[in-house]
Amino acid sequence: MQAKGHLGQLIHALRCLPGVGPKSAQRMAFHLLLRNREGAKALAQSLLAAVEHIGYCEQCRGLSEEPLCSLCASANRDHGQLCVVEMPTDVYAIDQAGCFRGVFFVLNGRLSPLDGIGPAELGMDLLEQRLAAGEVKEVVLATNTTVEGEATAHYIGEMAQRYGVRTTRIAYGVPLGGELEYIDGATLSLAFNGRRDF
């Protein structure tokens, strides 16, 4: 007997969550139905509200409920320093480390030609407009230290050079091959303080 009907659909739908296979989806479905129906309803409402209200900041491509996110709109940040990251989670990690008071640009990915992810998918045109506008005095490249992250950093470094903008790369305090999101705040701070011209 396989789970059918609404139960089968729920188990299937839970598999859209990263890291959730058939067995955990089944456990989650039974847990919610047997132990936490209120939590299931609240989760459904949160999913719908998030999908409806959360879009992208038109300036930095980070997730935002407003056209301009709170960081881009803030007068307390140094808008002359622009940190380029792969993922919105990287913004949170760097901001929590407290080592950077500038603003961000979120690629929402990295150059990966084999996956069909090129400059257009990463909003490079928007980044180029930003550099052309002249306010940015330093681009801090904080893409991951993976092969694809490095290639992405080089692409942006060359673009910044064309506009005469100083470009730095965060120091290799970040372990090679590491994903920024998993690095602790102290290491991130070291990496920021040790950044060098790129």
Place this chain on the structure above:
Amino acid sequence: MQAKGHLGQLIHALRCLPGVGPKSAQRMAFHLLLRNREGAKALAQSLLAAVEHIGYCEQCRGLSEEPLCSLCASANRDHGQLCVVEMPTDVYAIDQAGCFRGVFFVLNGRLSPLDGIGPAELGMDLLEQRLAAGEVKEVVLATNTTVEGEATAHYIGEMAQRYGVRTTRIAYGVPLGGELEYIDGATLSLAFNGRRDF
């Protein structure tokens, strides 16, 4: 910067899922928003539909969209053999193993006085009515082989004896301390075939 607003709410709501801590909740939220908004909407609808439509079978206490579940309603099952299990997932596991053609009674838990789970919470009154009605010729105790599962089995065994119903316990092919849900079908079949009077 902590995630606030709808994003923060979504991350919080995802933690109602078993095994999901703050870090995975954050990853899930970003994954859905950045990569799979359709999946997020589908998951929300599935959660609401499941909570609305899935209740409990009034005969076996398993999850069911109808007053009587498909197993209890089936004329192809031997209604004289009643297998008592802790969780609805156990029903699926045993049925998939193909080793039992009777029907089930689902406790949705196990006796655990310290957690306030006594006979009433496990539907023992409903089980007793079932035994009193006389149709059941054999009770197969398939609670987990944990201390609490054994205590629960003994409680039911004594109840069945009062009604003169033969009671068997699945064989210790199931490893001691093991959770039924994780046992493969072949082991479950052995355990069923080796069941003995209790």
